Amino acid sequence: MADEQFRSGLVCFVGRPNTGKSTLTNALVGEKIAITSSRPQTTRHTIRGVVNRPDAQLILVDTPGLHRPRTLLGQRLNDLVRDTYSEVDVIALCIPADEKIGPGDRWILQQVRQLAPETKLVGVLTKIDKVRKQQLAPQLLALSEQIGPDVEIVPVSATDRDNLDTLVRVLASLLPPGPALYPDGELTDEPDEKLMAELIREAALEGVRDELPHSLAVVIEEVRPREDRTDLLDVHALIYVERSSQKAIVIGKGGARLREVGTTARKQIERLLGTKIYLDLHVKVAKDWQRDPKQLGKLGF
Numbered sequence: 001m002a003d004e005q006f007r008s009g010l011v012c013f014v015g016r017p018n019t020g021k022s023t024l025t026n027a028l029v030g031e032k033i034a035i036t037s038s039r040p041q042t043t044r045h046t047i048r049g050v051v052n053r054p055d056a057q058l059i060l061v062d063t064p065g066l067h068r069p070r071t072l073l074g075q076r077l078n079d080l081v082r083d084t085y086s087e088v089d090v091i092a093l094c095i096p097a098d099e100k101i102g103p104g105d106r107w108i109l110q111q112v113r114q115l116a117p118e119t120k121l122v123g124v125l126t127k128i129d130k131v132r133k134q135q136l137a138p139q140l141l142a143l144s145e146q147i148g149p150d151v152e153i154v155p156v157s158a159t160d161r162d163n164l165d166t167l168v169r170v171l172a173s174l175l176p177p178g179p180a181l182y183p184d185g186e187l188t189d190e191p192d193e194k195l196m197a198e199l200i201r202e203a204a205l206e207g208v209r210d211e212l213p214h215s216l217a218v219v220i221e222e223v224r225p226r227e228d229r230t231d232l233l234d235v236h237a238l239i240y241v242e243r244s245s246q247k248a249i250v251i252g253k254g255g256a257r258l259r260e261v262g263t264t265a266r267k268q269i270e271r272l273l274g275t276k277i278y279l280d281l282h283v284k285v286a287k288d289w290q291r292d293p294k295q296l297g298k299l300g301f
Contacts, residue, residue, distance in 0.1 A: 006178070007175040008059070008179060016105060026049070028058075056168075057182065088116075091107070092121075093156075095125055097135070097139050122171060123176065125140060125153060126159065128156060128299065129160045142154065154166055163194065193223065194275065195272055196265075197237065199268040200261070203260075204239055215246055217289065218238070226278070234280065235280065240286045242289060247284075
């Protein structure tokens with residue numbers, strides 16, 4: 001950095017759904033705080049991850065991907081993204097290296113320019129591990145043509161941890177001088193219960209049909225220490241779907257799929273909390289909850 005001043009501020013990753021924003025957040029923070037999935041539109045909440053460096057602190061804001069909404073939930077997710085744009089110090093536009101820049105990317109860039117004309121912008125070419133080196137140059141050029149010659153572009157691979165330090169350095173250099181906003185060692189300001197719900201939802205989304213991601217919500221009903229043990233927490237959670245047919249998919253034949261979801265989520269939650277847990281999962285139908293304002297509120301949207 002040009003000067004020795006400590007810098008801190010908010011950085012927002014934006015891009016089409018499934019451009020690697022959550023994976024990048026996790027890689028930079030060094031812990032799994034934003035759920036990742038091969039399904040688009042996995043992220044539903046603004047999740048903050050904290051990156052601490054000797055000369056800077058970056059608060060990473062990971063938003064749902066901006067998209068043209070088809071439901072009330074979709075509209076609310078978009079509103080959340082737009083509110084975030086105006087509150088951050090730097091916006092990092094994520095474009096995958098292995099896909100041509102398309103109308104969706106251009107639309108998001110247009111939204112960023114329109115809603116946050118004064119906010120500093122950085123281009124991030126994600127997933128560079130998926131393309132050969134000679135394919136990078138044309139994609140970098142195409143991105144530069146879209147966002148302008150004055151905007152810095154950093155090619156990265158979150159999976160291989162390639163160029164992540166360069167990205168942090170570039171982002172930090174654009175932050176305002178100021179003290180750390182979070183205590184050292186704190187990785188996220190998300191409550192544990194929200195993170196637990198997200199980890200369960202991620203496990204439930206793995207390997208299921210395409211119609212499920214938007215229809216699935218998780219609510220943590222209760223977390224309490226087991227009476228006779230100090231090393232065990234009982235966690236009771238509800239998985240909500242919109243139709244009975246979806247309930248059958250999540251539960252699986254003889255409950256096999258739900259047991260698998262429980263095992264995967266339990267391991268992740270134990271790692272998050274640093275203690276053993278007993279995870280009790282139930283699946284409920286909340287008919288068409290994505291379109292119902294009352295149910296959306298009940299499920300935390």
